[in-house]
Amino acid sequence: MTMLNVQVNRDRLWQSLMDLARIGATEKGGVRRLALSELDGEGRALVCRWFREAGLEVTVDRIGNIFARREGADPSLPPIVSGSHIDTQPSGGKFDGNYGVMAALEVARTLNEAQLRTRAPYEVAIWTNEEGTRFTPVMMGSGVFAGAFELEYALAQRDLDGCSVQEALQRIGYAGDAQVGGRSFGAYYEAHIEQGPVLEEMGVPITNTTMLGSLIKATGIVNIESLGEPIQNRFGKIAQKNVNAYTRSHKETTIIKK
Numbered sequence: 001m002t003m004l005n006v007q008v009n010r011d012r013l014w015q016s017l018m019d020l021a022r023i024g025a026t027e028k029g030g031v032r033r034l035a036l037s038e039l040d041g042e043g044r045a046l047v048c049r050w051f052r053e054a055g056l057e058v059t060v061d062r063i064g065n066i067f068a069r070r071e072g073a074d075p076s077l078p079p080i081v082s083g084s085h086i087d088t089q090p091s092g093g094k095f096d097g098n099y100g101v102m103a104a105l106e107v108a109r110t111l112n113e114a115q116l117r118t119r120a121p122y123e124v125a126i127w128t129n130e131e132g133t134r135f136t137p138v139m140m141g142s143g144v145f146a147g148a149f150e151l152e153y154a155l156a157q158r159d160l161d162g163c164s165v166q167e168a169l170q171r172i173g174y175a176g177d178a179q180v181g182g183r184s185f186g187a188y189y190e191a192h193i194e195q196g197p198v199l200e201e202m203g204v205p206i207t208n209t210t211m212l213g214s215l216i217k218a219t220g221i222v223n224i225e226s227l228g229e230p231i232q233n234r235f236g237k238i239a240q241k242n243v244n245a246y247t248r249s250h251k252e253t254t255i256i257k258k
């Protein structure tokens with residue numbers, strides 16, 4: 001059996017997180033990058049540049065969700081998707097949301113470097129306005145995608161200055177033309193830094209193992225075509241190293257969000 005030694009580049013992942021955190025950096029070491037603000041536009045531009053440099057094809061839908069696609073050997077298969085949000089709370093941190101997107105990008109970069117071709121396409125997602133501090137409802141982009149809200153309803157929401165979501169999207173150049181939703185994913189997984197005590201208080205188990213297991217389960221249907229072997233073990237190793245290294249050095253709590 002051919003063994004592959006595939007590992008994410010943890011220094012590169014860390015550097016990307018730090019570079020992104022400079023946009024909207026606060027004096028106390030956090031980040032303030034509200035949804036669809038000018039700074040959110042700058043953050044999106046930087047990450048989209050990274051997507052394109054990684055050879056991913058970038059699509060923006062009408063609510064401003066971004067999908068960066070790495071084609072699979074069989075493009076007719078539904079994509080395996082991973083991502084999160086890069087908008088932040090008014091006094092947000094460097095990792096909430098951002099880690100999920102950067103980790104998903106790191107997977108694509110790692111697959112490129114290892115010259116691995118997956119059977120299904122792989123996509124990195126950035127969901128619009130997950131935090132909901134400037135515009136409500138929260139989890140807006142993913143909500144429209146999943147059919148929880150109507151697109152027109154979401155686009156018509158206004159911030160305290162009277163600016164609508166539609167206007168804000170146009171202002172920063174992310175009023176895309178792709179249809180929102182209407183397609184299925186083979187699997188979706190999200191690495192998420194949770195900063196509140198709610199899940200802990202509810203007794204929901206929060207462990208690396210839970211996350212790792214979910215990642216393995218989610219990615220299990222991806223295969224390396226040239227070898228014809230399930231990739232889940234290798235993905236598992238990637239995820240394990242990634243998560244262990246990250247949580248060990250930064251003592252954040254890591255969970256699966258959805």
Ligand SMILES: [Zn+2]
Nearest residue numbers: 085096097130
């Ligand atoms: Zn979040």
